[in-house]
Amino acid sequence: MEKTMLKKLFVLLAVLIAGNTDVRSAEKEVKVGFISAFTGVFSSFGQQQKEGAVLALEEANYTAGGAKISLIYEDDQLDNEQAVTKAKKLVVQDKIEILTGLVSGDEGLSVGDYMKDKNIPVIPMYSASEDMTMRAFYPMIVRATWTGAQSMDVFGYWLSKVKGWKKIYAIGQDYSYPYNQGGGFKRGFFRGGGEEVKTVWHPVGTTSDFSSIIASIPTDQGYNAVLYNGAGGDAVNFVKQYVELGMGQKIPLIGQSNTFEKPDVESMPADIVGALSAHHTADDLATLAWTKFKEAYHKRWSHDPSAASEFAYSSMRLILRGIEMQKGDISDKPALIKAMTQVDMSDDPRGPVALDPKYHSAIENVYIREVAQDGNGQLYNKGLWTVKNVGQFGPYDPELYLKQPSDSGSYPPDTRSAFPPETLKATTEYQYIPFGQ
């Protein structure tokens, strides 16, 4: 008897305390859910992403338009089912009003699909599978960062058109983002006159030893380069073993956008100096905005930023500025989305960014870079060429582009001859400007 009384008392107390906190937090609060892979093979990207977002939040003192911004972080361990479970938890239990984070391509697609009818803005930071802002787009998505194909089309075109390369041997991680990067690369490479991109896929994060794949690369069939279309822990392994097996002297290694990203590149051997890649950032950007960001980031986290941290910083600023424009009241979600698409991002650290009003995707600079070594022996990505104002459809006609199937393990084809010629027709031409001009 006494026990039940005590229980009742506790419940009463709990209700009182809960009620009390509700009364106290009368000031406006915006809950933002942040799902990323803080563990697993892409943990470095997840970590960098969080650091970039936190920097933007701290600069704004965790407030925007008079509202307090609170973040709820969830680790999905790079597992799509986990990601959806975490999204469900954030929506149902935590009642978030904005969802952000998302580091890998698959993560973005599955969470995006779950969020479709939730009337909650989804702001993917690093997840780059193009379909999120193309074939699977819905208006609550704003991706102010990139798609996989965006930088790779520029890169592939440059390699074939300017360097005159004809044949590439590509080894990639088997999931949506590398498909999209490989797809962009092939379109650009074939459009510039390339003939073949032989493609091999391997499972993500489980293949610890790449030396058998590397030993299978034919060295006598005239391949101009080996493209490693993978990132994270796999890339560190692959590059190390590529060098150890003495392949570096036989066929040069090039990378997709993330292969040589910081901090992973810092664990790679110095033999890869000169390895080419393309991305929307370069470590030696000398613009005022980048320098300011780099210094602030270094001061806060005592290491250099990467593209993942910049994209997160810039996306978080977009969220904050959008809330600001709504004066902290974001109950009208379509109005918030509209405000976000109108946010001025011309002061972005990586270069000016504009948003495509139809698909809410970024139009921005692409930098072609090479791995270089600084005075302290540390490796970084040095800018070589800049192409301005590249959108997610690259130089192609959007309508024609969308008629193609989504990039996958088997599309686009490996040779130019198997490509329908009309899909390689460009409506604009890239201007390759020397980096820093």
Place this chain on the structure above:
Amino acid sequence: MDTRVAILILNGLTQAAIFFVLGSGLTLAFGLMRVINLSHGAFYLLGGYIGYSVVHATGNWPLALVAGGLSIALFGFLFERTMLFRVRGGDLPQTLLTIALSMIIADVSLAIWGGHPLTLNVPAYLNPRVTILGITYPGFRYILMGIGVFIALSLWLILYKTKLGAAVRAGVDDRETVSALGVNIDAIYSLVFALSALLVGLAGVLGGSYLQLSPGSDTTILTYSLVIIILGGMGSLLGTIVSSLILGQLLSFGLAYAPQYSYFLIFVPMAIVLAIRPQGLFGTEV
């Protein structure tokens, strides 16, 4: 022989060496104690990380190998003495306890060593480029194979040529009788568990030197370890050797000819063995 095939075989052997060191520890502990240590992968990660810190601080790789192995051995010993022995004989409590430990280790490691993939730097003198019969292959991988063989021989000597080994083998067959004969079975349990931890700690340093360590590799490694001992037959040293060799070659050739399916491939022999010989290739019926 084709250079490519030769390299594939060598890769398979390197992989087999790591697999063996991984699997032998787990199978040893299982054979005697009937404990499936689900924190085996986490032990691997921790041993590798400790080795990394030692290499980072001193640049001395052999020291890192010793430090990684011994620290995990000590850790395993303490874990067995203070916690694991309390749940002896209970399958479910053992499973839960070792899973819990693996999660704690994984999270603490994440806090200490961060999420970035780390690799132990192997000094150049341990990794010369060796050319045998026109085939160039990293010297460190030959060292890995050598260490694998050395550990296999030592284990065989301990198990079959020492009194301790005799007690362990007797314990595998009939625990009650062994303790009735006056052997301190508790002490043997702790010793075997420490030995199992020593092996996986060494595997962490070896694996971390030619691959990389990052959060999440603990579960991958645990999966591999389980596949190895299930295929070989739980508790059998010879079985572990054979299954490591099979899986190493399978993984190596799988990666070369069907990389997309390489991960799936390693489960195939396990599935076949489970279907027709559930106790594993060299296992005795439980």
